[in-house]
Amino acid sequence: MARNENCIIYAVVNQKGGVGKTTTAVNLATGFAAIGRRVLLIDADPQGNASTGLGVPPREREQSCYDVLLQECSLQEAVVKTRVPNLFLIPSVVGLAAIDVEMANMVDREFVLRDAINDGEDFYDFIIIDCPPSLGLLTVNAMAAATGLIVPLQCEFYSLEGLAHLLQTMELVQKNLNPGLELEGVLLTMYDRRNKLTEQVAAEVRDYLEDKVFQTIIPRNVRLSEAPSHGKPAIIYDYKCPGSQAYLHLAREILKRLAE
Template sequence: MSGEKTSGTALPGMDAIATGPTGRPKREFAVPAALTEHGPARIIALCNQKGGVGKTTTTISLGAALAEYGRKVLVIDFDPQGALSAGLGVNSHDGLTIYDLLLGREKDTRLAVQQTTTPGLDIIPANIDLSAAEVHLVNEVAREQILARVLRPVLDDYDVILVDCQPSLGLLTVNALTAAHGVLIPLECEYFALRGVALLVETIEKVKDRLNPAIQLDGILATMYDSRTLHSREVLERVVEAFGDSVLETVVGRTVKFPDASVAGTPITSYASEHPAARAYRQLARELIERGAVA
């Protein structure tokens, strides 16, 4: 009958084409070539005003995967909860934090940088003090551009800077978007997470129009995907319909290994190196490099 589907069987004389969760043909992204020199860094803000969608997990895991491929990576904990710092086993209560830099208590950005246990991956930590930053910065001149000023001295030290934003669209997130060259949106494969993406994209467009004409959407990353549930599959299908090629081909599945790695204070790429989630973040790193979002 016309209109019937072929249930995925290849027609005679044609090779079957394997498709991934996004409905597009599966691709293997090549292992990137080593860099002969480092910098200047491209700044990527990881944003979503909804909490619990995988922003911090993605910042840690993507940063570690890029470091494995020889990139020099700096991650910025820009959330007062300090989950990024904790997830990398960094003490955020003894020493300088991003809060000290934003308020000008410390002028030398490099003094706030801490090394992690992952070679090539550094962090500027945060703690609950950061929750007071918006109150202090609200009357500052060019208040939306303070993070950009803070990061300027270390741009030549790194290939990529990842900013883990808090789950809101307040002044801190606007600072991250104003400083960034690109935005990566982790999106949980769940209906209520989907609803907020349009608002976030609208905010990015406003920042592009008024504060940062160079900013661009590097991609939407589907996280916490469970192929066994119809809901996950339908949400991912709707995201692809709405945003097309902006949706990254890499999809990160749901697993208990992420909280286990966080408790251990180490990225999943080293905590469970051969786990499918670790492989997914290495693929994400390769995909972003191939797309030109990372050198």
């Protein structure tokens, strides 16, 4: 089946750990689902944080992203419902950590996720892929499948070095695997107004990437970090907290851009 041309596929990527990828993937997915879009979140990180954060514990992960990548099941067979209406999940399992080795001899191994999505049902408005903190085969599969990249960036000095490397990787993927791939946007996360360096880095990123930086900024907010331990997206756990409101704002910003 041909891919649903209207389905937007975002890979949430940054090879640096702990910058807010999973928090962004889960809450942006929830934000889209909350306004009635059908959303599939693919947890492509062996850590399984998005799966846990959506209240799907390891024992409920029968089929997973691992089975999809080894072509042992179809995309739809691995999908589980979440407690959030309109939001579906392909969970991760720890075994995903060995996938680079297991796929080593597979032909066209960069395209397995893309092909699984193409064969999937014509069912979702958005597919969001939560990537691990590396530029290995899982992230390359996500980039090869995506229509756009969302890059959460913590406003720290070293973030900029990592960003340059990430953008080079994106260009390689564009050239060799996925010419349609675009940088949807860099998202400033864990923003702390009281910290001078934060503002400085944010200004530098905007200087460098201009309108490729989302207007929405995600503040540092403890409610965002509490929510996963309750197995809920922050937007469900505490709708009104500044972090949730920022992610809803981001969802609206993206929808507005797409409409233009």
